[in-house]
Amino acid sequence: MSVASQEDASQEDAARSAYATWQKAVAGVLAKSRRVDIEDLPSDPEHLLDTITYDGVTIHPLYGTRDEHPEAPLPGAFPYVRGRDAARDVNAGWKVSARFGAGQSDPEAVNQSILDGLNNGVSALWLCIGESDLPVGNIQRALSGVLFDLVPIVLDAGTDTVDAADALLEALDAVEGADRSAIDVRLGAATLTSKFSGRGAPSLDAVVALARQSIERTERVRAITVDGTAFHNAGASDTQEIGAAVAAGLEYLRALTSAGATAGQALSQLEFRFAATDDQFQTIAKFRAARMVWARVAQVVGSPTFGGAPQHAVTSEAMMAQRDPWVNMLRTTLAAFGAGIGGADAVTVLPFDVALDGGAAGVSKTFSARIARNTQLLLLEESHLGRVLDPGAGSWYIEQLTDELAETAWKFTQKIEADGGYLAALDSGSLAASINEVKTARDSDIAHRRTPLTGVNEFPNLAEAPLPASTTSSVVHRYGAAFEALRDRSDAYLSEHDVRPLVLLAPIGSVAEHNVRTTFAANLLASGGIHTENPGPLTAETIAGAVTTSGARIAVLCGTDKRYAAEAGAAVVALRQAGIERVLLAGSDKVLADVVGPERPDDFLTAQVDAVAVLTDLLESLGA
Structure with missing residues (x-):
């Protein structure tokens, strides 16, 4: 040896x-x-x-040399897992994208917002066109002063995509003196993914014609956006989002090649948009895995060198909370970090108050946009995250997670193909059914508080001002929606009665004994908009006075299991005699398994309860 x-x-x-x-x-x-x-x-x-993720991927508590993978090729080389661009400017990092034109019809105001953004760190434009957004006829005015060879532009125009594309291409034709090979525009045709989300879009034939037109351009023009966020916003897991997006991409490739485009030309017409969440490692691996899977498609169709499709990361709308919305700033920071480290070409951080109609009260749209922009600038300019290409490479955990996500996403794509392809899976409902299974599982985890949402189902701020009633509907299935609906009911009760629904906490034993469970109960009830009063340690003799003072009709008994065994029965009887209509106990029913009759509480609150169901029942009992 x-x-x-x-x-x-x-x-x-x-x-x-x-x-x-x-x-x-x-x-x-x-x-x-x-x-x-x-x-x-x-x-x-x-x-x-x-830990088992919604993708069925196992996360181990420790990764080491036993999990080491062979080193992947460098960025810019197939399978592009480490990035599609070997020459990305490490002094600039990824593109800082921002959305303009949404809800704005005045082209001068949009233009001012664009120029202000470009002067303050924005390096890519996402332009929203439509009936309630910037009109198609005002695109050129809105882009006045923009140097097309320095700033990539993405259109988002729904049913107006073809007209908006024509207007943008006309604007490009009027440009003089620019390096046309440096001009990078995405026309944003998202017909197939819009079919899933229900958003208006041009016909597939119109998209194919637009792509054929784009192929002939001297600029870098991609006609099609495969919008994976449509699946994410409906509740899809990460691999479902990737797998469904890849299946939609395959449908586009078939349509384009059937119309006469080569495989390479067809591949060069697609970009992908994916959601980035506050699960930073999952997000890092997700973007790496998505490139790997799409590269495999390019290899199968015989054009692996065209497999590096651009990725546009957008911070998840589904993770955004209406309640305590300031926490969303932290969520989007983690999401932007994950997307940037994962190799996304451009990242859009949505405003922290995007989940609120009209934004947060007393907060200007300018402020929200500036914070969203500066979130990325801090990561790039102060934390220097863009200085290294694929800094996660070699991490045993990230590499293993990347491979497992890619494998699971590929299987989901194969499942869709086995169902007849993307359109067939869409029409049969099998795609939606698969996504709904994950959504249901996630909703259950959130309802049982196995998945914490800070400020929503954990550590809620019951003192924050009530929200105005929502006047718009959304296709986004937000994670905290069920708890926030309970808070809305509490707000309505507050408006009518000038107080919130009330539950009395009835601690027995010393503070050291009851503090854990009084804190648990108060936090749980507050997540449903229920105010609690804690009078301090009570005895069977002092319970009546506490009930009278509070005016409560429902009480939660709080103490240790040992204290329950000795005093819970007498306390329950005393609470009922004092006028309490319903007595709950913070803890398991096992400690009082042999207790029956008037000494037994009506229900038990544990960390395993379906909090949404329990809180809904309590609010109804309290008249909310």
Whole structure:
């Protein structure tokens, strides 16, 4: 055996020994926390700490050399997992995109907003065109003063896509002295994904004709946007979003090649838009995996060198909360971080108050837009995240997660293909049904508070001002919608009665004894808009006075299991005698399993309850 081989063997032995030592430590902690003997645990106890994502991907508690992958090719090379552009300017990083024209019909105002954005860090434009947005006829005026060879432009025009594209291309024809090969525009035709979301769009034939026109241009023009956010906003998992988007991309490729385009020409007409969430590692791996899957498509159709389609990341609308919306600034920061590190070509951070009709009260749209823009600028200019291409490369966790997401997304694409292709899966409802399964599972996790949403189902701010009633409908299935609907009911009750729905906390024992459960109960009830009063430790003799003072009709008994065994029965009777109509206990029913009759609480609040169902029932009982 050579010296090098001996060293390798020695390192492997050391790694195995270190892993075995860690396994023993894990077993010791788990045995203590679960109150079992170490011998009762499996031989690989670390897997008890595994987490399964909505994609069915297992996240392990530790990654090491046992999970090492061969190094992927450099950025710009197939399969583009490390980025599609080997020559991206590391001094600039990804493009800072911002949306303009939404809800604005005045071209001069849109132009002023665009120029202000470009002067303050924006490096890519997302232009919204439509009936309630910037009119098609005002595109050139809105883009006055914009240097097309320096700023990529993406159109978002729905049914007006063809007319908007014609107007933009006409504006390009009028440009003089620019390097046309440097002009990068995306016409934003999103017919197939719009069919899923229900948004208006041109016919597929019109999109094909537009793409054929774009192929002939000397500028870099991509006619088609495969908008994966349509699936994300409906509740799709990350691999479902990638897989469905790739299936839609395949449908476009078939239509374009059937119309006479080569595979390379067809591939060069597509860009992808994906949602970025506050799960930063999942987002990093998602964008890397999406490039890998699409590169595989390009390889299959015989044009792997055209497999590096641009990616436009948009911070998730579904994760945005109406309640405590300032937390959304943190969510979008993490999302932008994940998308940028994951290799997205352009990133749009949506305003923190995008989930609110008209924005947050007392906050100007200019402020919201500036914060969204500066979120990215801080990451790029102060944190220097763009200085390195694919900084996550080599991370055992990220590489493993990337591969598993890519494999799962590819399987989902294959499932759609087996159903007859994207359009067939759309028409049959199988695509929507698959996505709905994930949405239902996520809703259950949020309702049971297994998935925390800060400011919504955890740590809510019940003192924040009521929100005005929503006047618009949305196709976005926001994660916190069920809890926020409960808060809306509380707001309506407050408007009518000048107080919020009330529940009395009835602590027994010392503060040290009851504090954990009074905090739990108050936090749980506040997430449904229910105010709680805590009079401090009570006894059977002082309960009546607390009930009279509060005026409450529902109470939650809070204490330790030991205290419950000794005093809960008498406290429940005292609460009922004082006029409480419904008594709940913060804790499991196991501690009072043998208690029946008037001493038994009406219900029990634990961390495992369906909070949405429990809170809905309580609000109804309180008249909200």
